[in-house]
Amino acid sequence: MSVEVPVSCRIEGASVSEPSFQAAIRRRPPQVLGWSQLAQTSLDPEYDSSFRGRHVSTNHQADTSRLALVATAGPSRRQPPETIDTVRFLQAVTASLELEEVLGALNEFLHQAFGHGGWEYRGPSDEPRLAGGHSDRHRIEYTLTLNGQDLGALKLMRGRRFSEDDQQRIEGLLALAAPAIRNALRFSHVNRQLERDPLTGLGNRRALTLQGEQWLADSVRHHHSLSMLVLDLDSFKAVNDTHGHPVGDRILCKVAETLMTVTRTADLCVRLGGDEFVVLLPETGLDAAQDCAERIRRALARQFVETESGRRVGISVSIGAATLRADMSLDQLYQHADAALYVAKQARERDPAVTTQAKPRAATQRPAGRPTMRKE
Numbered sequence: 113m114s115v116e117v118p119v120s121c122r123i124e125g126a127s128v129s130e131p132s133f134q135a136a137i138r139r140r141p142p143q144v145l146g147w148s149q150l151a152q153t154s155l156d157p158e159y160d161s162s163f164r165g166r167h168v169s170t171n172h173q174a175d176t177s178r179l180a181l182v183a184t185a186g187p188s189r190r191q192p193p194e195t196i197d198t199v200r201f202l203q204a205v206t207a208s209l210e211l212e213e214v215l216g217a218l219n220e221f222l223h224q225a226f227g228h229g230g231w232e233y234r235g236p237s238d239e240p241r242l243a244g245g246h247s248d249r250h251r252i253e254y255t256l257t258l259n260g261q262d263l264g265a266l267k268l269m270r271g272r273r274f275s276e277d278d279q280q281r282i283e284g285l286l287a288l289a290a291p292a293i294r295n296a297l298r299f300s301h302v303n304r305q306l307e308r309d310p311l312t313g314l315g316n317r318r319a320l321t322l323q324g325e326q327w328l329a330d331s332v333r334h335h336h337s338l339s340m341l342v343l344d345l346d347s348f349k350a351v352n353d354t355h356g357h358p359v360g361d362r363i364l365c366k367v368a369e370t371l372m373t374v375t376r377t378a379d380l381c382v383r384l385g386g387d388e389f390v391v392l393l394p395e396t397g398l399d400a401a402q403d404c405a406e407r408i409r410r411a412l413a414r415q416f417v418e419t420e421s422g423r424r425v426g427i428s429v430s431i432g433a434a435t436l437r438a439d440m441s442l443d444q445l446y447q448h449a450d451a452a453l454y455v456a457k458q459a460r461e462r463d464p465a466v467t468t469q470a471k472p473r474a475a476t477q478r479p480a481g482r483p484t485m486r487k488e
């Protein structure tokens with residue numbers, strides 16, 4: 113029986129294969145390994161060349177500041193098992209590509225073997241931090257790397273110290289889990305890219321749908337308000353036509369930057385497409401949403417982009433606001449905000465000095481052909 117099977121069939125297609133990892137596993141065919149064998153699998157110097165160093169950098173010798181091992185309070189009460197079912201372990205950590213689930217499965221195993229009470233994972237770059245259990249006085253932190261690739265850092269905590277034996281065994285399991293963590297990180301990265309507008313770095317329509325549906329359900333469940341702003345730049349076509357698309361692009365980026373500055377971290381700012389943006393405001397009623405819209409409009413009115421010839425191109429925007437009412441879908445919330453935007457645009461066309469966004473009017477209809485929130 114080969115433990116290569118669950119790894120390759122689960123991971124193939126989602127990431128490149130890891131020949132060194134598979135080669136190492138192939139040399140240890142038995143399903144159940146003793147701890148000493150497992151430690152050798154990952155740490156045997158024979159494998160160092162194929163692994164290009166250890167999968168797991170413990171730093172406990174090189175960098176003691178990363179490792180806060182506190183003196184033991186007494187003898188260990190719980191002995192780790194003498195063997196580990198590597199197939200079951202690999203099946204558990206490769207059963208999902210979701211980082212949270214991979215780390216959950218890993219920590220479940222670690223908990224069974226070492227009885228740690230809590231863990232914290234800090235991913236590389238902008239990965240969210242994940243944690244489980246509770247913090248405790250004895251901590252050990254592993255910096256995870258796989259063939260030189262940063263996989264983040266995992267901190268384990270428990271009420272008694274981690275012995276040298278424990279550390280070696282934990283390293284063995286982390287080494288086995290490293291490819292699964294790497295694949296989950298890639299999956300998470302790809303997913304985030306899919307929800308991002310490449311020009312401005314804001315969320316896109318997909319992000320709005322995913323996050324919006326969740327916030328809408330939360331708002332209904334907890335009777336919280338939820339509001340939406342729909343923004344559309346004024347005469348943006350003329351900006352493009354007069355100054356060229358690169359200047360138009362810089363204006364779109366400036367709008368995104370301003371939205372991120374003016375709104376709260378809890379709000380979601382997305383570029384829906386073209387010169388249209390949406391801000392979703394959780395726990396916000398209509399009055400507060402309109403205040404926010406006015407803050408955005410004023411902030412944008414102070415911004416400009418300078419052309420190569422030194423001309424300053426200002427930014428003008430119309431904004432519609434709407435708040436969630438009973439039985440509204442996300443798309444209906446968008447349509448209400450969009451109707452308010454339409455009123456604001458019309459008012460501005462009649463009188464360019466009109467500044468504020470209009471309230472939604474039930475009777476207001478967009479001309480046919482306007483995109484709905486769901487349309488790609």
Ligand SMILES: Nc1nc2c(ncn2[C@@H]2O[C@H](COP(=O)(O)OP(=O)(O)OP(=O)(O)O)[C@@H](O)[C@H]2O)c(=O)[nH]1
Nearest residue numbers: 344345346347348349350352357358360361386387
């Ligand atoms: N620079 C740039 N322009 C874009 C992009 N996407 C869409 N556009 C342009 O945005 C313009 C939007 O034009 P319209 O929808 O007519 O809007 P408008 O000129 O702002 O008109 P009003 O909304 O009525 O004030 C079009 O000229 C599109 O080509 C982009 O990524 N970059």
